[in-house]
Every structure is written in structure tokens, then in C-alpha cells.
Amino acid sequence: MSANIPAATAGSSTPRRKSPLRKLLKDPQAVITAGLLLVIVLLGVLSPLLTSHGPNQASLNAINADPGKAGYLLGGDQSGRDIFSRLLHSINTSMIAGLIGTSVSLTIGVTAGLVGGYFGRRVRTVTDWVFNLIMTFPGLLLLIVLMPLTGGDYRATMLIFGVLSSTGIFRLVRNLVVGVKNELFVDAARVSGLTNLRILGRHVLFVIRGPIIIATAFLMGSSISLQSGLAFLGLGANTVPSFGLMISEGFVNLYEKPMQFIWPSLLLGVINASFVLLGNSLRDALDRGRPKAAKITTPARPRTVKSTASADDSPARHLLTVEDLAIAYPSPSGELREVVSGVSLSLDAGETLGLVGESGSGKTQTAFALLGVLPPDAVVTRGSIRLDGRELLGLSEGELRALRGTSVAYVPQEPMSNLDPSFTVGSQLMEGLRASEQMSRQAARAHVLALLDRVGIPDPKRTFDSYPHQISGGMAQRVLIAGAVASSPKLLIADEPTTALDVTVQAEILDLLRDLQRQLNMAVLLVTHNFGVVADSCSRVAVMQRGEVVEVGKTGEIFGTPRHPYTRMLLDSILDESGLRTDPPGGPVEVAASTTEVLEEKAS
Numbered sequence: 001m002s003a004n005i006p007a008a009t010a011g012s013s014t015p016r017r018k019s020p021l022r023k024l025l026k027d028p029q030a031v032i033t034a035g036l037l038l039v040i041v042l043l044g045v046l047s048p049l050l051t052s053h054g055p056n057q058a059s060l061n062a063i064n065a066d067p068g069k070a071g072y073l074l075g076g077d078q079s080g081r082d083i084f085s086r087l088l089h090s091i092n093t094s095m096i097a098g099l100i101g102t103s104v105s106l107t108i109g110v111t112a113g114l115v116g117g118y119f120g121r122r123v124r125t126v127t128d129w130v131f132n133l134i135m136t137f138p139g140l141l142l143l144i145v146l147m148p149l150t151g152g153d154y155r156a157t158m159l160i161f162g163v164l165s166s167t168g169i170f171r172l173v174r175n176l177v178v179g180v181k182n183e184l185f186v187d188a189a190r191v192s193g194l195t196n197l198r199i200l201g202r203h204v205l206f207v208i209r210g211p212i213i214i215a216t217a218f219l220m221g222s223s224i225s226l227q228s229g230l231a232f233l234g235l236g237a238n239t240v241p242s243f244g245l246m247i248s249e250g251f252v253n254l255y256e257k258p259m260q261f262i263w264p265s266l267l268l269g270v271i272n273a274s275f276v277l278l279g280n281s282l283r284d285a286l287d288r289g290r291p292k293a294a295k296i297t298t299p300a301r302p303r304t305v306k307s308t309a310s311a312d313d314s315p316a317r318h319l320l321t322v323e324d325l326a327i328a329y330p331s332p333s334g335e336l337r338e339v340v341s342g343v344s345l346s347l348d349a350g351e352t353l354g355l356v357g358e359s360g361s362g363k364t365q366t367a368f369a370l371l372g373v374l375p376p377d378a379v380v381t382r383g384s385i386r387l388d389g390r391e392l393l394g395l396s397e398g399e400l401r402a403l404r405g406t407s408v409a410y411v412p413q414e415p416m417s418n419l420d421p422s423f424t425v426g427s428q429l430m431e432g433l434r435a436s437e438q439m440s441r442q443a444a445r446a447h448v449l450a451l452l453d454r455v456g457i458p459d460p461k462r463t464f465d466s467y468p469h470q471i472s473g474g475m476a477q478r479v480l481i482a483g484a485v486a487s488s489p490k491l492l493i494a495d496e497p498t499t500a501l502d503v504t505v506q507a508e509i510l511d512l513l514r515d516l517q518r519q520l521n522m523a524v525l526l527v528t529h530n531f532g533v534v535a536d537s538c539s540r541v542a543v544m545q546r547g548e549v550v551e552v553g554k555t556g557e558i559f560g561t562p563r564h565p566y567t568r569m570l571l572d573s574i575l576d577e578s579g580l581r582t583d584p585p586g587g588p589v590e591v592a593a594s595t596t597e598v599l600e601e602k603a604s
Contacts, residue, residue: 023285030281033274040271044091051085055241064257077246077260078253087263089241094224094271097158101223102216104162105169110212112166113173114200118181120376127174131167139164143226144235152237154227161226165219172215176208183207188418191371192432192483193405196397202431206422210283217279221272228268243268319523320347320370320491325383327365327374327547336379340365340547343383349490350517352524354538354555356531356570362547363527367493370525371410372400388490405432409484413496415476419468426464429483451482455512474505481512488520495527510537531574535559543567 024030043050052071053059062069062076069075074083116127142164143157150156180186181204189199224243230236231244238245243264250261322345328336340362347353355363368374370385372392385392387407392400404410412418420428429451430444439447445464452460455478463471463479471479477497484492494513498506514537517524526538534541534555541558543551543566551564562568 020282020285024281027281027285029277030285033278033281036270036274037278040091040267040274041095043088044095047085047088047092051082051088053082053085055081055086055089056239057081057085064253067259074263075257075259077249078257079249083246083260083263086241086246087267090243090246090264091267091271093154093240093242094227094268097154097227098220098223100155100158101162101165101226102219104159105166105219106212106216107166108163109166109169110173110205113170114177114205116170117174117177118196118200118204124174127170131170134164135167137164143230147235152235154230154236154240154242157230157236158223158227161223165222169212169215169219172211173208176211177204180204180207184412184414184417185420187373188410188412188480188483189420189428189432191373191404191410191412192435193401193403194432194435195401198431198435203420203422207420214279214283217275217282221275224268224275225272318346319349319388320345320525321384321386322346322366322370323384323386325366325369325385326381327362327369328379328381329375329377330379336381338381338547340369343544343547343549345542345549345552347491347523347525349523350521351540352517352526352538354534354541355525355527355544356529356534356541357544358529358570361544363529363544364495365547366544367410367495367525367527370491370493371404371408372397405435405484405489406487407489408491408493409487409489411477411480411484411492411494411497413499415473415480416468418480419476421468423467424464425466425468425471425479429464429479429486432483433486447486448482451486452479455479455482455516456508457482474502474508477505477509478512481509481516485516485520485522489522491523491525492517493525493527496529497526498528498530498533506533507536513537531559531571543570 024034058080059076060080062072062082063080064078065072065076065080067073067075072082072084074087077083077086112127112131116124139161143160146160147157150160186199186203189203190196194202228242228244228247231240231242232248233244234248236242236245246264247261247268250257250264254261322343325340325343326338327340328338331337343362343366345353345355345366355366357363365374365378369380370387370392372395374380380393383393387403392403395403419425426445426448429448430441433439433444433447434441449460449464452463457463457475457478463475468476481497492513497513498509510533513524516522524537526533528534538555541551541553541555542549543558543564545566551558551562551567553563558567559571562571
């Protein structure tokens with residue numbers, strides 16, 4: 001039955017995702033506000049052609065002139081200047097002020113927010129301290145005090161305002177990045193060998209763009225309002241036309257000619273409201289949402305000690321050799337507590353080693369140590385990890401990045417959470433391939449299509465153009481496997497590759513891994529707690545308990561004559577058609593009690 005599922009999926013008509021532009025064109029709010037802003041900006045740009053008087057050109061005959069007087073469409077102010085001309089030129093002043101303030105604030109705030117949110121605790125502490133310091137400055141008072149230094153030039157004033165207002169953008173971006181960097185698709189991009197700059201620009205920034213856009217719209221309106229407010233207070237050059245200056249002059253003449261006050265106030269309000277409403281529409285059009293996914297660790301380089309292997313060791317007999325690996329985490333008291341202790345493993349090309357054990361036994365921590373993606377507070381206290389004779393412990397992030405996706409690859413669990421929902425399947429596979437193999441776009445596309453066909457996807461072109469939500473879980477797992485083997489790695493680490501898949505699809509995925517292993521002569525480290533998967537796929541087994549490898553042997557020997565009591569306990573816990581549970585009804589109570597003890601121990 002499962003064989004028919006991919007074919008049916010390929011044959012059905014999958015609804016294409018609407019582009020943001022189409023969504024905006026169907027949104028009346030976006031169309032109206034964008035249209036208003038476009039007309040207003042065009043009026044400002046064409047002001048020399050639309051008016052016959054300069055903004056500061058005065059005439060005694062035009063003092064407080066009524067609207068419609070020859071050459072004065074909206075009349076004249078109390079100084080005899082053309083109100084219509086001053087309004088159009090005030091648009092240019094406001095737009096320039098808004099662009100300067102917004103661009104400076106976004107450049108500083110977004111850059112610092114991405115860096116402070118993505119990287120480790122030390123970088124975050126420094127960026128937080130700097131922006132907390134900036135927040136202590138009284139913004140408006142500082143702008144007024146610095147007015148003599150700026151010479152009343154509103155452009156210099158808005159430059160300073162951009163620096164002061166960047167704190168809000170920084171906090172917004174930093175908090176968003178802290179949440180997004182925990183997504184599994186960010187880990188998948190990192191393991192595939194992408195640089196931090198590319199991950200931040202393509203995956204992280206792209207996902208958080210919605211809140212930044214709405215903040216940009218508010219900031220644009222705030223910048224325009226601030227410049228107008230300073231001009232209203234008389235802080236600036238009187239020769240520069242501005243909404244604030246016109247409102248101030250109209251306020252003085254309010255009882256005699258109230259329209260001189262209403263025209264600039266109305267236009268300023270329309271501009272600010274249009275920016276805010278357009279920002280809301282843009283956010284709704286661009287924000288497609290993303291799945292919430294749990295994450296085991298955060299991507300950062302762990303601290304390591306010197307390897308116990310000497311620099312002049314002879315080339316390793318095995319493709320992968322792990323010797324006496326120990327990983328520790330600091331406790332609340334500051335002491336290091338080992339979660340992986342003395343792990344030693346070996347793996348040859350073309351061999352599959354099953355790493356089994358119950359949850360919390362240290363399987364994934366060991367796998368992440370091989371990839372170099374342990375959490376920032378992890379400490380590798382001792383040991384050696386050699387891949388094809390090269391020591392991995394102590395390598396820089398750049399050196400590890402060159403190995404990921406090429407020499408060592410990773411197939412994660414939860415396939416749907418490891419694909420970025422904002423991009424098509426093909427673009428994500430091409431990105432990792434181009435980063436590791438330096439291929440052209442056309443060559444990468446052809447290679448990815450061939451890979452999708454190789455992993456058993458019936459319609460590679462359709463899957464290439466699909467978004468993750470448009471394919472099934474089994475197909476998503478095939479996509480991740482295709483990405484992992486794209487560069488023909490020497491070692492493939494598969495972490496629970498059949499989790500959340502039905503039995504039939506599990507068998508297909510395991511068959512696929514075996515076929516690819518034979519074709520590429522890969523070594524496969526299969527992390528699992530499913531003994532059925534181990535019996536089906538692994539030539540050797542390593543059993544982990546409480547961070548230690550308690551038994552290693554051939555699969556048949558482990559299943560037939562297990563030596564360690566923990567291994568026997570795991571095998572005895574497997575249910576089959578001839579076994580019945582004999583534990584007393586009080587079992588769950590005992591489990592709950594033991595869980596409470598663990599929680600109390602962690603709390604202490």
C-alpha cells in the first residue's frame with residue numbers, strides 16, 4: 001500500500017504557494033496605503049514641476065492669500081509663501097529624514113541583534129551591555145543638546161537618532177534570533193557545512209523578517225514625526241521646509257487662517273498612518289509561519305582540552321576511531337559533571353555500527369561530539385576523535401565546517417522539522433551542495449535532481465519545486481538522506497532516521513540507507529533505541545548506559561549471548577508475540593516515584 005502513496009502524491013495537483021506580491025495586491029489595505037504613499041512621494045519628487053514658486057519665495061500680495069488665488073493653489077501663509085509648494089517640499093524633507101533614521105537604526109540594530117542572538121553567551125553579554133548603555137541616554141534631550149554641533153542640519157540629527165533608536169531593533173532581532181536558532185533546520189544547515197554568515201542571512205534573517213518589517217514601518221513614521229517635532233520647536237534651519245515648521249507657523253495664525261495649520265497636520269498624519277498600515281500588510285503577506293520544533297542543543301563550538309592522541313601517531317587502521325571520549329557540563333556549583341565517560345568506538349568503511357541505549361544514555365551527545373556541534377557549555381575533558389587518521393578535537397569552527405557535509409554527514413530525526421519551511425526542497429539541497437562543492441547553480445540543480453531520483457522519489461522535479469509542507473514524512477526523510485550523501489561522505493551519522501515513520505516506510509528508509517552505503521562504501525553510525533532497526537541494518541552494536549559503552553560486539557553475538565546485565569535487560573524488554581508483561585500494577589507508581597527523585601536531584 002505504501003508503494004502507491006508517492007505515486008499518488010506525485011500525480012495529484014499540489015496547490016502552489018501564493019507569492020507575497022499577489023497577497024499584497026489582493027489586500028485592500030495594502031493597495032490603498034501603498035497607493036497613497038506612492039502618490040505622496042511622486043508629488044514630492046515632481047515638486048519643481050508642479051509649482052511655480054519656490055518653498056521660501058515670498059510675495060507681499062500672497063500674505064494669508066485664500067486658496068485658489070492665481071498661482072497659489074492652497075493660498076499663502078502669513079509670510080506670503082506658497083503653501084502648496086512648501087507642502088510638496090516638506091514631503092521630500094520628511095522622506096529623507098525617515099530614510100536616514102530608519103536605515104541607520106536597521107543597519108546597527110539588525111546586525112548587532114543577529115550577532116548577539118546567534119553566537120555564545122559572551123558575545124550576547126557584550127552586545128547587551130553596549131545597547132543597555134545607549135538606552136541610558138536621554139534621546140530627545142541629547143538631540144537638543146547636540147543641535148549646535150549639527151548646525152541645525154536635520155540629516156545629521158536623524159543620523160544620531162538612528163543610532164539611539166537602534167536599541168529597540170536590536171532587542172527585537174536578538175530575541176527573535178534566540179528562538180529561531182533553536183530550530184532543527186538551522187542545525188541541519190550548520191551540519192551541512194554552511195557558514196554562519198550564510199545561515200544568518202538566508203535562514204535566520206529570512207524567517208524573522210516579518211516583525212522587522214513592521215518595526216521598520218513604525219520606525220519610518222517615528223523618524224518623520226521626530227524631525228517634524230524638532231522643527232515645530234524651532235530646532236533646525238528655518239530655510240528648510242518641514243511639516244513641523246509649517247504646523248508651528250500655522251498654529252500662530254490658527255484663528256485667522258486655520259487651514260494653514262490643518263494642511264500640514266493632515267498630510268503628516270496620512271503619511272504616518274499609511275506607513276504603519278502598510279507595514280502590517282507586508283508582515284501578513286511575508287510571514288508564512290514555521291513549525292515549532294524541539295531542539296537538543298544550540299549550535300556553538302564546545303570547549304575542548306588537548307587530545308590524548310599524539311601528533312605523530314601513525315594513520316589509524318579504522319575510518320573512525322573514538323578513544324576515551326568524555327563530555328561534561330558545569331553543575332550549578334561550577335563543578336564539571338560528566339554525561340559521557342570513557343567512550344571508545346571504531347568504525348570501518350562500508351560498516352554499520354549501531355549505537356543503542358535508552359534515552360539519556362549519551363548516544364546523541366556522542367554523535368554531536370563527532371560533528372562538533374555540542375552546546376557552548378559542553379566541555380570535552382579528555383579523549384580523541386580521529387576521522388580517516390585526522391584528529392577532530394581541537395579543530396577550529398572553519399576546519400570543522402569544511403568536513404561537515406563532505407567527509408562526515410548527518411541525517412537527523414524529525415525530518416519535517418529539519419527542513420526550512422520558507423524555502424523549497426530543491427533550493428535547500430542546492431544551497432548545501434554549492435557551499436561544499438563550489439558548483440554552479442545549473443550543475444547543482446542537475447545533481448540534486450539526480451540525487452532525488454537516486455533515493456527513490458518518483459517525481460524528482462515536482463519534489464524539487466515543493467515546500468516541506470507539501471511532501472510526506474517519508475519523502476522528507478528521503479530528501480534529508482539525499483542532502484546528506486550529496487557530497488559522497490566517508491561517514492554518515494543517522495540519528496533515529498526512522499522516528500515517527502510507519503513500519504512500511506521505516507523498512508524502505510533502511511533499505512535505502514543500505515543501498516547507498518554499498519554504492520558509496522560509507523561507514524554508517526546508526527543512533528537508535530530500536531533493536532529491530534539494529535538487527536536489520538547493523539553489523540556491530542555498541543550499547544551505552546549512563547554515558548558509558550558497556551558492551552560492543554557483532555550483532556548476532558549481542559542478540560544471542562549478551563554479556564552485560566544492562567544489555568540483557570534491554571533485550572528482555574522487547575515485546576513479541578510470545579511474551580507477556582508480568583510486572584505488577586504498581587510499576588507506574590514506582591516510575592513516577594523515580595521520576596520525582598530525578599527532578600528533586602536536578603533541582604538540588
